[in-house]
Amino acid sequence: MREAATADHRPYHHGDLRRALIDAARRLLENEGPTALSLRAVAREAGVSPAAPYHHFKDKGELLDAVAHEGWDLLNELMTQARARQTSVRDKLTALGVAYVKFARDNPALYRVMYDCSRDKENLPEHLHADNDSAYCQVRDTLVEAGASPLNETELELATTAAWCAAHGLAEMVAFKQFDPLKVTMGGEEAFLRGVFEHMGIFGHAHRD
Amino acid sequence: MREAATADHRPYHHGDLRRALIDAARRLLENEGPTALSLRAVAREAGVSPAAPYHHFKDKGELLDAVAHEGWDLLNELMTQARARQTSVRDKLTALGVAYVKFARDNPALYRVMYDCSRDKENLPEHLHADNDSAYCQVRDTLVEAGASPLNETELELATTAAWCAAHGLAEMVAFKQFDPLKVTMGGEEAFLRGVFEHMGIFGHAHRD
DNA sequence: AGATGATCTTTACGCCGTCCAGATTCAGAT
DNA sequence: ATCTGAATCTGGACGGCGTAAAGATCATCT
Secondary structure: OOOOOOOOOOOOOOOOHHHHHHHHHHHHHHHHOHHHOOHHHHHHHOOOOOOHHHHOOOOHHHHHHHHHHHHHHHHHHHHHHHHHOOOOHHHHHHHHHHHHHHHHHHOHHHHHHHHHHHHOOOOOOHHHHHOOOOHHHHHHHHHHHHOOOOOOHHHHHHHHHHHHHHHHHHHHHHHOOOOHHHHHHOOOHHHHHHHHHHHHOOOOOHHHO | OOOOOOOOOOOOOOOOHHHHHHHHHHHHHHHHOHHHOOHHHHHHHOOOOOOHHHHOOOOHHHHHHHHHHHHHHHHHHHHHHHHHOOOOHHHHHHHHHHHHHHHHHHOHHHHHHHHHHHHOOOOOOHHHHHOOOOHHHHHHHHHHHHOOOOOOHHHHHHHHHHHHHHHHHHHHHHHOOOOHHHHHHOOOHHHHHHHHHHHHOOOOOHHHO
16 A cells, blocks of 8 residues: 555655655756746655645745755765866866856756755855865865965955855856857857856966966 | 826826836835735736736736846946946956946845846847847956957957856855855955955956056 | 554645636727 | 727636645554
8 A cells, every 4th residue: 555665664654755755856846847846746746645745844945945955965975076086276176166067057956946045044054164075165175275375264265255156156157058159159068167267267277377 | 086197198097007017016026025026916016906917918927027127227227337437447347346246235136036037048138248238248348448368259258258157156145145254254345345356356356466 | 452643634725827708998980 | 979999907717836724544652
């Protein structure tokens, strides 16, 4: 009678419905786009009544928060990998930026949710500044490593913020195809990304020598 | 019997309902926030039945498009003024960037609508690249004026795009208060903005000498 | 076995975007 | 001055949404 979870565990009626709801939401987000992401549709996708999610999330916003959190985790992971693949500090910075933008391009709807969730809050999610392997901290640490100028605390945060803003701006443009013609003109995405980053003088300053 | 329009014209039943709807939408956006911006609420605010807007806009999206268009016009105007107040090319660039970000800070909901409208289209609104006094063209023209390096066409668009992305990224952070603590630490917004822009090396490169 | 509390369903409410059938009002021809 | 046709607005309806409340179901503890 219980076909949902072939897992060995299935602790309650459904078997970790919370997990199933988050997955359903991400599936909908990928396949149908952000406008299709209604709480009812998520419940439907998970094979459960429209009110069931309320036993695991206070409201729709909390479900989206959970989805966003997984988005950040995924982004952190990708940036960690990208950074690890480089040796020079300069390449690490560029790789971080490119990884960030490519994540947004590959998961535009998820990327939007990640920011929309914190939109009406005071700041970005706490874990961004707290967790050590967070995207933000990775950029900051790599900037420290670069350590061109003697950076005090404020100056360091400022540089990180600048990098963050630059990447975010480019990410949105790429994710939502708002400058595609130029990308085509330059004969490819990689060239386009590096070109923009060079002009921003933060992630890729390959033209500085 | 007709109290809506004291104007001399009032061509039809209501007297330019289209205009009234756009104004109502902007009023709601300012006062109640973006979540309160429903088509029904706009009709209510304009004192008209929920179906009336459909005689002036194909659907909700088209109303938002109109609102967005006015947003771009306003932004263009502010940037024109900011640019005109400066003499040196370097100051013009910085002024453009600061004006852009301050617009987003002062009209966060409108700013969001401006981008959301083009979100599911192929590119940014046409007039951004076409109209001569558009924000985009102003940045590009000022970059030409600066003309440090001999820029070919592609390189120029690239630089403009980079500036645009940088400004957009910072604008979102400021509009949605996502880096407020740092702003406070630096003792004010102006210092914060200029600080970030300096690091981005596009709008304000005052540290280059 | 029976009680307890967590989990899920059913039902319901008000709001949403949108469509449709009429009522109203305007512009122009007669 | 009146008729006609088109543009504009109203009222009501439909399905979908987020969410709350009440009842049914089921795992666990005693």
